[in-house]
Amino acid sequence: MAQRTVKPRTNLGPGFWPVTAFIVVVSAIMVYFTMTSGWPIGLIPAGEPAPATDELFRFLGSVAAVIFNIVTIYTIYFGIVFAKKKNAPPNAIGVQIHDAFVLEFWWTAIPTILIVILAIYSTKSWVDIQNTQGDVLTVEAIGYQFGYQFRYPRLAAPVSGAMHLPLNTPTTIHVTSRDVIHGFWIPEMRIKADMVPGLINTLRVTPTVAGTYPIICTEFCGIAHGGMKTTVIVESQQAFGKWFAQQGGAHANTSTTAAIPLSAGSADTGKTLFGQKCSACHSTGPFSQKLVGPGLGQIFNDAGHPKLVNGADPTPQNVASILKNGYQGDIGVMPSAQVNAISNTDIANLVAYLASLSKK
């Protein structure tokens, strides 16, 4: 008859299981609180992608609360019950164990699985943010010491002061800087990008709650960094349209179907237009004289750069095509004619102007 051997249960110490139960209860309360309250962000989500970001925050917060409770409460508990007893001999020693393979395996394996889950969740959330819709409206935000300017399609002059965005409109914000690195942060929308001179970073957002929210600089940019902020006013489409009309918008014909009348281009008109539309990012010097994009003064006859940025030959048609369609470069974006609010006639004038520069 087989003798059943009973493995002696490891004595985990007085009160171990009640303390474990306490950890479970406290963790459950904290997870419930984290999942249901907006704390500690404490700001309304005023647009996509803020709700997705908050959801990830709450999930991570719950996991962190559980881990925090396990470490803190067990540490304090061990510290109390395993403190040297008053009547213990001076040479009293603890339990002499060096390791426990099963325990170590699990406390490596469970965090690993947890991290795989968190990494997948974060990646999914990241993909959602990258795929946030934009491009119905495209705005450029330009930082300088110490303020912001905004450029809207079909507005000749940049807007200083508050930025205006229409409700429920997928918006792309291209941010860059004129001098040093600035930050562009709308806390209520959980979006942020550095404004780096010579580089265009892209944010996509769909404002969903009307209101006025701060835009804050988050990269140290000089003596008045602490005061570098402005506001974004999210308003109805009608209110936005009215504001936009006051700024002098909506004049250019941006028909996309008509052929570009290249031969009718006027270099003089193009020169004026270049000053309004292009000179913020492009100089009229050689290629290497970069502002945000390359210098365009020798675009048609630069021996060092025999091809255009998209690999095409530098013919007037191909230059016009980039002006028309824009170009996504390795580090920056050339906006399209629609975004830049230039008509086919404007394109012809610009090409004529660039050609006149290259002949000099």
Place this chain on the structure above:
Amino acid sequence: MATLAPGVKTGPYHAVLDHIHPEPTGFIRKYIFSIDAKVIGIQYMITGGLFFLIAGLLAEIIRAQLLTPNGAVVTAATYNSIYSMHGSAMVWMVVIPLVTGGFGNFVMPLQIGARDVAFPWLNLAAFWMFPVAGVILFSSFLFGAPDAGWTEYPPVSLQGPPGTSMWCVAIFLIGISSTLTGINFMVTIFKMRAPGMTLTRMPLFVWGQFATAALMFIATTALAGALLALFLERTFGVPFYDPKHGGSPLLWQHMFWFYSHPAVYIMILPVFGIISEVLPTFSRKPIFGYKMIAFSTVAIALLGFSVWAHHMFTSGMVPWLQLPFMIITMVIAIPTGVKIFSWMATLWGGSIHWTTPMLFATGFLITFTCGGLTGFFLAAVPLDYHEHGTYFVVAHLHYVLYGGSMMGLFAGLYYWWPKMTGRMYNEVLGYWHFWLSFVAFNGTFMPMHWLGLMGMPRRVATYDPQFQFWNVFASISAFVLAASMLICIYNLGMSLRRGKLAGPNPWGARTLEWMISSPPPYYNYKRIPAVLAAPYDFGNPLPYIGLDAAPGAEEAAAISESHPVPTY
């Protein structure tokens, strides 16, 4: 059998050791330009301690300024210089020199049973670059101190005051010092361990020093290159970073963080070592999972090289590149978690002596875990888009740097204080120091988490009025934190004057440094002991042979050949 060189005195062991390892007699050779690693270690601690007080004072000015939204204490320009100098000094002039040069020099050679580090003269050179660099850094206040934060991102740092160039020089110099110390420690740990001390018998503090030495040796060169380029651009206009002249501002960020992320581990791995010494000693238990702790140290050091761009998620890089940096950053949580759980398991079932170092080590467990968890929030790219550049980051970095490195440093300071000075400190004052600083530290930095999440950016001299309550809360806590440091200074000062004599081993610890007198004699060990096992088996006989015996003359000569000692 080695034969004695002609002229070697025979006789009592100390006469022999005096000959092969003579102690300098003059004050300058003994205490100023000493090549004894123990003296150099203490020199590092005194210098780093002074810089800690200065940089801490700067922190108090920061907190005083932030008592009111409009910051009445100093002007914005002065404020920018003060917080930049606070950060630079704390990282390069306090924590890095203390964890490596300070504790590394004093403790590591003793723990491996060596008489000194491998290159004592190099050690001397490395140390003296440190006060020189510190003086250059702090004297930049006379010429307009750097004002763009400890990260000094160009192009704004190109516009910075003249002191910014001095900052470059000072950090370059301390970088050379770090690199030399890294080489020195790696060679020492590889070549000068006592017979029988295999890699897995090394105390865990030595493992931490080894991984750190490798990090310092490899990573610091990237910083040196970046600093040189910044200096050249500021001084001679060589366009590395300014996009107006074809430079790239992101080049600096990549170079800077390629060093400064491993630097985070330079600042914490030796502290992991300190914790791994203090916990088993006062729990009277072997460290739980020795191998896992040692291997996770190496794993963290390796992974630490491939996560730097997580500081740059909003800076602008190819979007998909953010994912690998995010995931590798998260993976570092695994070896770190293994350590935390192993330390908790070391407490379990112990016979815990609640001394001051033990309190600091346990406090470290809790605060460092908080810092690690908030690190996870910053690693997740979508959350970083919200948190980057805010007070949330300030809270996180102080939880790992103060709640991690400084708590561990205080644990180490109280733990090895009797070994360094031969005298005990006052435990009651030690308790006060711990409890006051632990509560005040959390009061200072915990509110910064939600300040940042609710929209307060970092590095600002003024802020919006709705943030005032928690800023005042943090400031008052910071003043209490400063007061707790006064208790520490008073306690250690009194200990030097009239502390109880400690004897060789007041804690009942088992690593080698506790086997010899306190403070240790100049040559450390009369005879280099042989090591039979890892040091942490309480209840077993000590695993060392030959500690008490005095070597005969011939044996001493053999020792001098097998364990090279400095020659003058």
